[in-house]
Amino acid sequence: MSIQTYRASLLHFAAPTQSPKEDYVYIADGLLVTRNGKIEFIGEYKDNIHQYLDAKHHDYSGKLILPGFIDSHLHFPQTEMLASFGEQLLDWLTDYTFPVERKFENKEYASRIAKVFLKQLYRHGTTTGMVYSSVHKQAADALFEEAQNNEMLLIAGKVCMDRHCPDWLQDTAASAQQDTAQLIETWHNNGRLKYAITPRFAPTSTPEQLHALGELAQQYPDVYIQTHLSENHNEIAWVKELFPERKNYLDVYDHYNLLRKGAVFGHGIHLEQSEWQRLRETEAAIAFCPTSNLFLGSGLFDLAKAQQENVPVTLATDVGGGTSFSMLKTMSEAYKICQLKGNQIDPMQGLYLMTQGSAVTLDLDDKIGNLNPGTDADFVVLDPEFDELTALRFEHHRTPQDLIFALSMLADDRAVFATYIAGKPVYQAQNNTQEEVHNVA
Template sequence: MQSNTTQIKPSSIKGFRAQILHFPVASGSPKSDYVFFIDGLLVTRNDKIEFIGDYKTNINQYDNLDVHDYSGKLLLPGFIDSHMHFPQTEMLASFGEQLLDWLTDYTFPVENKFADTAYASAIADVFLRQLYRHGTTSAMVYSSVHKGATDALFQAAQQHNMLLMAGKVCMDRNCPPFLQDTAQSAQQDSADLINSWHGKGRSHYVITPRFAPTSTEAQLAALGELAQQYPSVFIQTHLSENHNEIAWVKSLYPERKHYLDVYNHYGLVRKGAIFGHGIHLEPDEWQCLAEKGASIAFCPTSNLFLGSGLFDLATAERQNIPVMLATDVGGGTSFSMLRTLGEAYKVCQLRGNQLDPMHGLYLMTQGAALGLGLEQQIGNLNPGTDADFIILDPLFDELSALRFKHHHTPQDLIFALSMLGDDRATVATYIAGKPVYQAPVAPR
């Protein structure tokens, strides 16, 4: 007789012992609203977090638990990078110009290579390896204009069950002919990619007009229709990064009252829309972002590198606009979210607004997840969330060992890591409970 019993796969349960730090809930005061275990235990079962707490008082509730002992190391939620350009991986650290010249001289020629899907696949692998070694476990990513390159990026991320948000760039004017699509092809290609990837595993699609100057009214209208048809997809584009860019937008869209109004007119400003930069905003633009529930990706390293300006974090937060940190590779100068946090601190210093290190950490973990509406999955270490986390070694070299010999608080630990740390501090990166990066062990 044939059995009706369903075969259940044995569960994989693992423990991790380390210092543990995270923000379990939404916070208006990250400086104090964190949980820290100096000797903590994190338990994962399959791809989810099952338990977090003090090690000594809780280890006995588990029999024969396989514990990875990272005592003295720091366990954090995986970092979330909210604005990146995967085709620009190879042009990182190209000699700086201001935004519009930089796009013409470097970005567009490099992105032409991504018409070759095999090339795009090879760079996608490099790109994701760089994320993992820097402790980034989720990212919102601009692909190139090529549909095949976007497929390649999603395919590479799915190999490690990574939560990836990405979209095909759409441009039908003011770019080289070899990178132009049309209003119709942008809408169709994006719709095809949504149907192929959005909600499949941990993949999320992002409608992606590069920025207003490279899209006609017809293309923005077509993408706005798509956003209305698929309300659960994300939207990403650029906003008020550079004074010349803003003047250009005004000349192209004279009937609109400001830069953001261009996007708003076509239905592209809503919750789930993430606008890169937002440095030079008018009062009405701040208000519109707040009313529509849209978010800003704060990209300090690229803002400094391209001479774009200093983002006003204090005003954004007074307006209750969600803000998240981002590297903006390759205008940004590092894949490291730790380095990005350090540069964000400096930007805020120049604006007379001190950024507490715990506040900065919040903007690349739980705060970012909340802005994306993904806090039930990523950004924290709460039981039931996906087991995306990283292990950092504060004593990663001689200088850091000297510096951390006298640290006393989690704030001090995070601040010094933001100034001294980079990928050398990453011991291991776990995505959905499985290691995707482990630092090589130095020979003794």
């Protein structure tokens, strides 16, 4: 692949930080250079473009280039049931989720939805997802195959559940272990792909299944783990009934060796103090899913508490309980939840949680989450002035903080001008008529 250069404003976090409000890098007139799917250079445009006069040039002046967004918790089979009306968590699963997921026993159908699902991610600027598939092994295969076609860094796993769901969605402890092991061997570290061991949540797995999955977690120490934790009060009470011998909800996963660095637990809204402590000790993370938490009436996540306890947090859409594929809109709802909890999330903190912060939590910041030379060229080009209102809004105010905050409130996929994965465009807006420039003066 030839060298590619991109002119735009550049914004990212070059290193892990506890102070994203201050520790960002912003270049108003920047130059991004890629070669063979990797970022080779970033810097000031005018000072450096003369070194790349023979490169294929993309002039995105007036646009903003960010690292591709990382969505750390979402459900691929729920794409078609987005915005289904009116239940809380447990009824919502029974009435909507399980009937839809039955369709994914058909691999051809799963492949069709995988294409739609990934296109929606790209359309919204998301270049990496941590994804729940269905219980069917062939559906996970379909998702990985489609992601591999675009050289995407995708983390995903087959959902495992052997009780408290319809018979036609159940696996067993043995089949879950066998299918998961086969999927790990096939897909984990296959190109840019990664695997996540995925019990749906404690109530839908027997102790035998959790034990079997915990054995796999010990056998494959670099594989991710994803599941749900303390989303809903009724769910928590149910876990206590099913596992009376365990100290709390998190202790169920801990007992079965499913708690460690690289484990990401969706929600974590109603945690006991001992659970916060254990998450901190193990470096496991919580995926903050604000649109889902509001939509399902689950509660308000305490981001300030997580920071106080030094527990890693990522930001996530949780489609289809979440109501949008847009990480920008997700950040908007995170801000509102924090307001209701009596604190604020700074716009740079919000951006950090869906780029570098997530990459650090997933131990992938040498590959994604920033624009550092040597990392994979996954990035999104935003058009801050995508309509008349935003053009007016940014007429006089274009500081990095103001740009990110206003975009989180006003933007959606209309602000995404282009999305690149491994240096290749996987999405371009219909109004994107940008011409390549081959000679730069």
